[in-house]
Amino acid sequence: MSQAAPGGGGQPLLQVQDLRTVFRTSGGDVTAVDGVSIEVEHGKTLGIVGESGCGKSVLSLSIMRLIAHPGRIASGRVLLEGRDLAGLSNNEMRKVRGRDIGMIFQEPMTSLNPVHTVGFQITEGIRVHEPKASKAELRERGIAALERVRIPSPERRFDEYPHQLSGGMRQRVMIAMALACSPRLLIADEPTTALDVTVQAQILDLLRDLQAETGMSIILITHDLGVIAEMADDVAVMYAGRVVERTTARALFEDPQHPYALGLLGSIPRLDEDRERLLAIQGTVPPPFALPPGCRFNPRCPFAIDACRAEVPLLREITAGHEAACLRAPVEESVAA
Template identity: 55%
Template sequence: MSETLLQVENLRTYFHTFRGVVKAVDGVSFSLDEGQVLGIVGESGSGKSVSSFSILKLIEPPGVVESDKILFRGEDISKKSEKEMMKIRGKEISMVFQDPMTSLNPLYTIEKQITEMLDLHQKQMSRQEKHARCVELLHMVGIPNPEDRLKSYPHQFSGGMRQRVIIAIALAANPKLIIADEPTTALDVTIQAQILKLMDKLVKEQDAALILITHDLAVVSQMADRIIVMYCGKIVESGSRDDVIHRPSHPYTVGLLNSIPRMGEDQDRLESIPGMVPSMLDLPQGCYFAPRCKYCQDICRTRAPENHEVGPGHCAACHFPLTGGGSHE
């Protein structure tokens, strides 16, 4: 049995603005086992990226992060100081950001940027060992002629190659957990598939766990062991990949799945979720998805649904959960 690597309980991240309080993450709880891939899915503004930044204590004022606890390898990192977190970020928990152009410094060579991570977390390594490790990392992420490419600058790489460098930097100190925030957003479809396949392979080889944050359910359906679906700062559904993809219980999850084109099917027009995501400063009473839900009833407009189990390890926050991916119980 795998041990629990990360356990998040009742995570809340509120931004106190002049116009009111934005509850970007509101009562999120989940766990992640060693070697597991967890997909976090939702539209822009659902709180998925803010959740990951909150775990790493990267939220700046006016944001305020609170939680009952965030256990990483049995330790509550929510109570750690910034100095203590600096030792964890990059070494124990690494992040792959969505835009490689803003993640890499255009003034430094690729070698210098990978070496910076090694300087921070692998101080015992000699200069020659660090150089060898840089070559090894570029080789691992599939960059040809790594010895020569170490002296290159970011602008000399394509978008896909830059993202491979970002992954190499994230893996430099052999972290136990990698958080990938929309890692393929700026890449074309062919390169997306290559990057996802590479990340899946490397995570397994390194015996690390992965949190994959994306707006695309099709992406997580290829890689994730478990999936969390978020809407307006809350988890609306969670479960195994098979449960969420093949037996979705929340109308929002069904809407996301129906908006994905399917090969070999005759579809005149893709289904879309009606309406817009509500303003986080003016959330509706009751269920936040109620104004967009075709199954909405009176109770949905007045009372927020609780997250309850619809199957073993499969939960949905809905008063009237669906069965079979589209019908009421």
Template identity: 70%
Template sequence: MDALLSIENLRTVFRTNAGEIAAVDGVSLSVARGKTLGIVGESGCGKSVLSLSAMRLVPPPGKIASGRIIFDGQDLLALPDEQMRALRGRRIAMIFQEPMTSLNPVFTIGDQIVEAMRAHERGTAAADLKARAIAALDRVRIPAAARRFDEYPHQMSGGMRQRVMIAMALACGPDLLIADEPTTALDVTVQAQILDLLRDLQVQTGMAIILITHDLGVVAEMADEVAVMYAGRVVERTSAKKIFDDPQHPYTLGLLGSIPKLEEQHERLLAIEGAVPPPFALPTGCRFHPRCVFSDAACAKTDPSLRALGDAHEVACLRAPVETIVDVAA
């Protein structure tokens, strides 16, 4: 299936007193129309910077140093700023991580949705924009949408604010939705409602979704394909089914092993020792080797690239496939 978005060898850097550091370092991935790509990893792995790079919204002192971002045949990095602004919001939209800080507290919900539409549809009558904004609120299952149109963010719960963010992102009918931790800080019941809503809207509109998360439960619920990120790089990439049935990178195995299982209530949870290294102090060789229980001398010397392990399964590990590692995750 043809990719709607294809990211090729992307490198996003930040200038610091210690020099230039790469938050995203040589990442390649793609998502097809109507499909969901899950990008998973711990905090600090670069997944949010990757999503901002795809929107060309990397804040200073960051910049995209190299690579290509191909959206529907266009290289976004080659577009003039004006064309990118026209594309952003209309054809590519983003739900940011924290709805309370993403919404302006001094404007009503309706004003903010209308503003998002007006940026791309100048000349449209105000009454038409209001009607469409109310319809957008209704579509994301906000009750009494016409009344909520005139409310302020503080008058809504966290779950309702997240629905508003989704309504705003989808108001112009984008082909691609980037959702950065869309269920963070929401309780489990509301999380499930938001995921159900996103899935239903995807079926209705045919949009592609890039889902940024640290929660493998969300990945299992939503994703068709998965890219596991660590220290600015993709270390494993395959289908969601294979990630859970046949994981091959030790980091992926560690993430899966740390998930509580109802059938193993008395088993001690596995933990990945240490933390993601900061981009200014990366280890030599494999970036995961200081935390990997399966590493050997070669892992400290050789930096592995993604390589194929059968059909549509790539992993950046010198020791993969390793049956003993698979047994640990079973």
């Protein structure tokens, strides 16, 4: 994994340790996040990648303590510079959201409130954390936040409503909201979904520039490995509620060790390869209430053997700093076997 940035004191900014998030149903508890452990270094970007339904968004909401009933964090710790957020009261956690951890939610059109102006929503976090701020100060800081995310005519946009903005502008507003109180950690959940390629590139450039400017850390949640390649320092690959591979972004692309990661990479077109057809992972992610025995990926895995259907693989170090939860890793040996 990446080394901590200078000033981090050697301790990661965020450590999630063996986190389990469950939802109560009529058929019993269903585990959506199952024993996940990740680390985010100071000033670095951790990419969390996987198909829809793998538990990425539930993990992010668990970190923010935004899991609504009937969901709950059943066990594990979420340490922000050693402070366990999982054990905080609701009032204490409200002081953390926005100030220490900001979040860009999926789908800005549905995440933004249509009955409030853009300026009101951007300054809401400031009002919560700095109740003595005057109306004039709030407006000044809100306009500055819009300028920061490169929205033209910020004074006019401050008084407009979400429906008056384009999709790219709404996403920039979401970023401005998340960064209004200068958090140390930004969680970006699918920040480029539903945006065209040009706007996507602009949003990623903006996040990279803001990170360089502020030194914040980022958790980038996406299903797009192209975004991971461009933005991430470290990567955690999730499948069916668990982390199945954890390493640096460079190591993942150069030497993937889990068949699921290998399949994801094989589905991406590459200019340096001449292939008539891209690889495809057969099947779909199993729902959390109908998980297969053994390795959860085994029904879709071309390398699965009988042991994969009986034994639950744990994350283990394959090479220095590169972990995978696969009985047959290293991949090269598995393919040849």
